[in-house]
Amino acid sequence: MTGRTHDAIAFASLITVANYYPPTNLNFLTLVACLIGTTIGALSPDLDQATNRLWHFLPGGNFTGRLLQPLFLGHRNLSHSLVGVYLYHKVLLWLLPHILNGNFVNTYLIYGSIIIGYISHLIADSVTEEGLPLFFPFKFKVGFPPVASWRIKTDHWFEHLVVLPGTLVYLTWFVIRHREQLVSVLRLINS
């Protein structure tokens, strides 16, 4: 899937989770950080590609990307596996308290938003032709449906004309249907 589709699916996932597992407290800074965090999480598994948008925010940009790429052990390998999710979660638990001030933002909610973005990326990739090396270092890939040729081709018409618009339709429907609950989450900001 392309970065744009991953962004949309991650945002829809965040709204869905926020509706069913609403936070008990929320401030404006945390909300903004959660939204940015979801995008970062959604783009992180593809950091194994030097052209990933996230590299533009780091010094050296694509060059840094190319330097660090060997750490990912190839495209759609470590970062698209259960071991990758575990390592990413460990890095976040260490990193977030070092870079965020817990007096101003709820680091737990931000951590959750990043993980939601990351996992939504893996779920979205599992319906693409390439499949997921979920059990890396074992080589076999998993996907849904099990027959690879029935799955979606990344950056082809089905993604652009069905998956992305479908995600936006779902998001609109979900927000309208659950507007009261979602508004009560936003009201936490002023309380």
Ligand SMILES: [Zn+2]
């Ligand atoms: Zn991916």
